Amino acid sequence: MAGEESRKSSRDDRGTSRIGLTLFWIYVLLYGGFIGLVLFRPDLLSQRPFGGVNLAIAYGMGLIAGAFLLAIVYMIACRTVERGGPPRG
Amino acid sequence: MLYESSPVAIAIFAAFVLSVVGLSFYLGRKGQSAQGYYAAHGEIPWFVNGIAFAGDYLSAASFLGICGMIAFNGYDGFLYSIGFLAGWIVALFVIAEPIKALGKFTFADALDSRFNSRGIKLAVAISTLVVSIFYLIPQMVGAGDLIVPLLGLPHTAGVILVGVAVTMIVVTAGMVSTTWVQFIKGSLLVFFCGILVAMILNRGLSVGTGAAADLTPQVRTVTPDGRVLVDGRPQTEEHDLRPVGTLASLPARYAGKTATGPLRPLEYLSVLEDSTIVTWSSTKHTDQAGTHTTFTPVERKGSDLLKPGGYFRGLTTGKLADRLDFASLMLALFCGTASLPHILIRYYTVKDAAAARKSTVVGIAAIGAFYVLTLYLGLGAMTSGALDPTSTNMAAPLLAKSFSTTLFAIISAIAFTTVLGTVSGLIMAGSGAVAHDLVENVLRIPMTDHEKVRCGKIAAVVLGIVAMALGILFRSFNVSFLVGWAFNIAASANLPALVMLLFWPRTTKQGIVAAVTVGMLSSLAWILLSADTFEKVYGWSREASIVPFSQPGLVTIPLGFFVLVVVSLLTPPPRAVRRHG
Structure with a gap:
């Protein structure tokens, strides 16, 4: 019984870890893209693609909101894994 | 500028500080065992711990430093906000759950969980102390800056006041009182900054008079x-x-x-x-x-x-070294959060990995909301007609003063509590490193549970005194700038070892010791030899510096990974790896 629980816990850990790493790399791409723009195409950040505010502010706010959004996605996905749903590792 | 203190400000400030210290004495009864003193018995509810993360993390650098940087230089201060928050992604997705499972009281416990090595404990305890001290400096500088206009006292008095109050908080009840102080501070900070931003938007913009x-x-x-x-x-x-x-x-x-x-x-x-x-x-x-x-x-x-380049002037000059300097800072901010000892030990105060994860999500929500507010606070201060040209750190409190003296007193008191919360977390992390890692595990001095707590309290008092001395010494610095150093050292010394321990089974104890030592010493040496330090600390010419750019992370973080891999491959693999062939 304890062995089965331990195996389930280990499987859950692998599942949540895989979800975490996937979301981590998604954010790395978003963050890296932003830093890339600041370093190499700062002119693009002055443009106002969304009307009111420039891309520098929109992207920056987006990164902050995006972090929260991914955190929520992670929490829901982990709960699904811990309740026995996909993905199984 | 000269400041006149107001009785209302003093009364509100005194009420805040006395409440916080009083709460610590009340909670002191709960933290008498080592488990209680260092880890709050692992019984802190995840929501409270999440807001306490915000309290721990939203330091003087976030509140005073970023607002001041935006107020004086525009958008570039917001880049710190973006980098600081991004670091929580590493904490949530990579570190949170494993560190809860691996550790007990300190960061060294987690890194040493598979090895039982005195070398690891020694290296990590020293790195914890170095990072904590570098992070303490800006907090104490911020405290001193706040006291000048609030109470009309000199900068030094502010530093001593915060040092004494924080030492009392930590000594009375350890992690229990530290957590509740941070919970209160985190809640108040986000709430009142929200009110201040609402007032900025309601006032709108007007031509100066x-x-x-x-x-x-x-x-x-x-x-x-x-x-x-x-x-x-x-x-x-x-x-x-x-x-x-x-x-x-x-x-x-x-x-x-x-x-x-x-x-x-x-x-x-x-x-x-x-x-x-x-x-x-x-x-x-x-x-x-x-x-x-x-x-x-x-x-x-x-x-x-409202575009990058106001503070990081190098972004507009096109010089490679300046761009590398900026990239290095943003890398350090991204990697540094999950390497800060006072953040990592907060994972031991909740009951399990799921609670660690949930509290991080709450922390991200509170911290993210605050960083959005910093942009408005900074820009509001920039156009408030209330800035002190001699002090970037005073932008947010003076912005509040442009609305009313009472709001100024509340915001200053919260800012001061901000410093109290963060400094108490840092001193907690440092005292754990001294008492639990160095004295108990490295020197192997046998201690009863009661002696472990007493040893931690003595270490807290010594660290408090060191913090006060450094706060007086570095008084003229922008606090965000100083925090950048702490992030660089933390990311270089701690992150490579932590990440490789979690994801590379071939990691050896020698590899961890080498990575922590090389990461810490190389980043520290780089900072001491950088153009920024030459100019702002030694008062020498920037041109005399011998490293190509000031922020070390871009070189020293990969160096930590490289050293760990090489040393691990050159030393016998851990027993578990040998068993599985």
């Missing part, structure tokens, strides 16, 4: 005998530097008007972008009469201030 609209250059002189002159005459309350930071003109659509009235959040940014703003540059020169700082008004387009 009064003393702040006087655009004559101002000169502050410190004579060789220590007297302060303003425009050649002794500084008095009647003859002082004028407050600065105004709008020169509104966009064309407000032609004939001097004020916009209330604005919506995005509208505020859009109007500011189309306005013209007066910022003040400063230049310093020294002659026989003393050191003269000349503050000169510069009219700038809002669109220029």
Whole structure:
């Protein structure tokens, strides 16, 4: 019984870890893209693609909101894994 | 500028500080065992722990430093906000759950969980102390800056006041009181900053009037005998530097008007972008009469201030070294959060990995909301006509003062509590490193549970004294700038070892010791040899520095990974790896 629980816990850990790493790399791409723009195409950040505010502010706010959004996605996905749903590792 | 203290401000401030210290004494009864003192018995509810993360993390650098940087330089301060928050992604997705499972009281417990090595405990304890001390400096500087206008006391008095209060908080109840202080502080900070931003938006933007609209250059002189002159005459309350930071003109659509009235959040940014703003540059020169700082008004387009390059000037020069410097800082901010000892030990205060994850998500929500507010606070201060040209760190409290003295007192008291919360977390992490890692595990001095707690408390008092001394020494620095150093050292020393321990089974104890030692020493050496340190600490020429850019992370973080891999491959694999072939 304890062995089965331990195996389930280990499987859950692998599942949540895989979800975490996937979301981590998604954010790395978003963050890296932003830093890339600041370093190499700062002119693009002055443009106002969304009307009111420039891309520098929109992207920056987006990164902050995006972090929260991914955190929520992670929490829901982990709960699904811990309740026995996909993905199984 | 000279500041006049108000009785209301003093009363509110005293009420805040006494409540926090009183709470610590009340909670002191719960933290008498080592498990209680260092890890709050692992019984802190995840929501409380999440807000306490915000309390721990939103330090003087976030509140005072970023607001000041935005107020004086525009968008670039917001880059710190973005980097600081991004670091939580590493904490949530990579570190949170494993560290809860691996550790007990300190960061060294987690790194040493598979090895039982004195070498690891020694290296990590020293790195914890170094990072904590580097992080303590800006907090103490911020405390000193706050006390000047609030209580009318000198900077040194503020540093000593916060040092004494924090030491009392930590010594009375350890992690239990530290957590609740941070919970209260985190909640108040986000709530009152939200109110302040609502007031900024309700006030809208208006063309500067009064003393702040006087655009004559101002000169502050410190004579060789220590007297302060303003425009050649002794500084008095009647003859002082004028407050600065105004709008020169509104966009064309407000032609004939001097004020916009209330604005919506995005509208505020859009109007500011189309306005013209007066910022003040400063230049310093020294002659026989003393050191003269000349503050000169510069009219700038809002669109220029709301794009990168105002503070990180190198981004606009196109020089490779400047770009690398910026990239290095942003990498350190990203990697540093999940390597900060005072953040990592907070994972031991909840009951399990799921609670660690949930508390991190709550922390991200609170911290993210706060960082969005910092942009408005900074820009609000920039156009408030209330900035002190000599102090970037005072932008947020002075912005509050432009609304009312009571709000100023509340915001200053919260800022001071901000410092109390973060410093108490840092001193907790440092005292754990000394008592639990160094004395108990490295020196192997046998201690009863009660002695472990007493040893931690003595270490907390010593760290408190060190923090006070450093706060006085580094008083003229922008606090965000100083925090950048702490992030670089933490990321270089701790992150490679932590990540490789979690994801590479071939990691050996020698590899961990080497990575922590090399990461810490190389980043520290790089900082001490950098152009920023040459100029701002030693007072030497920037050109004399011998490293190509000031922020070390871009070199020293990969170096930590490289050293760990090489040393691990050169030493016998851990037993578990040998067993599985």
